Amino acid sequence: MLEKSDPSTRPLRLGVAGPVGTGKSTLIATLCRRLASELEMAVVTNDIYTDEDARLLRAAGVLPVERIVAVETGACPHTAIRDDVTPNLLAVEDLERQFAPLDLVLVESGGDNLTATFSPALVDAQAFCIDVAGGGDVARKGGPGIERADLLVVNKTDLGPHVGVDPDQMVRDASAVRGGLPVVALSQRDPASIDELVDWVRTVLNAHRGGALIPADPGPMAPHFHADDEHGHVHDHQHAHQH
Numbered sequence: 308m309l310e311k312s313d314p315s316t317r318p319l320r321l322g323v324a325g326p327v328g329t330g331k332s333t334l335i336a337t338l339c340r341r342l343a344s345e346l347e348m349a350v351v352t353n354d355i356y357t358d359e360d361a362r363l364l365r366a367a368g369v370l371p372v373e374r375i376v377a378v379e380t381g382a383c384p385h386t387a388i389r390d391d392v393t394p395n396l397l398a399v400e401d402l403e404r405q406f407a408p409l410d411l412v413l414v415e416s417g418g419d420n421l422t423a424t425f426s427p428a429l430v431d432a433q434a435f436c437i438d439v440a441g442g443g444d445v446a447r448k449g450g451p452g453i454e455r456a457d458l459l460v461v462n463k464t465d466l467g468p469h470v471g472v473d474p475d476q477m478v479r480d481a482s483a484v485r486g487g488l489p490v491v492a493l494s495q496r497d498p499a500s501i502d503e504l505v506d507w508v509r510t511v512l513n514a515h516r517g518g519a520l521i522p523a524d525p526g527p528m529a530p531h532f533h534a535d536d537e538h539g540h541v542h543d544h545q546h547a548h549q550h
Contacts, residue, residue, distance in 0.1 A: 325436030327418030384417025
């Protein structure tokens with residue numbers, strides 16, 4: 308049976324979602340490198356049939372290896388971050404018990420489409436990651452993650468000149484659909500952008516500790532189609548917020 312706890316007395320649970328290849332693992336590694344000296348941290352990664360992301364983070368040495376665990380969803384990544392969060396929630400709670408007291412647990416979604424968001428039953432806040440290599444029009448397309456996640460990260464801005472994309476325009480487009488919610492233009496080559504990301508995490512953590520953070524639900528997900536599904540069926544996740 309899953310435990311219930313006062314959110315403000317346990318670690319902040321921060322989700323990182325976004326499509327494949329947008330740099331979620333690198334973002335998490337960066338946060339671990341910058342914050343591990345001041346915070347007690349752990350990470351849960353999600354992949355369908357592998358623990359590849361967890362192994363990459365362990366190999367990078369960003370945290371003690373035992374603080375990085377993998378959940379293999381066995382299905383579309385959104386199922387384990389929204390439809391039935393039990394495997395992830397158990398992994399998070401195991402880490403919280405084993406390494407208490409923790410300050411921050413990062414939960415990385417498997418790569419999914421622009422509609423995938425975390426259930427507030429799993430995380431207290433969430434960042435959604437897109438990148439300039441995915442196309443300059445991605446931010447304009449919107450979707451629950453882009454429009455309503457607590458933070459939107461426009462990643463790999465240094466690649467803009469190489470892929471014919473204007474990162475500043477992407478940020479403007481994203482800001483236009485987010486109603487004042489924060490946007491960070493991130494590059495691993497730009498320390499100031501990393502500082503901005505880290506400062507946002509600190510701000511959210513302080514709000515969480517003070518009991519002022521109220522988890523918001525960016526969803527529910529719209530019905531969507533997976534071409535590689537065995538029967539080519541449409542998933543409708545309108546029920547997901549009930550978990």
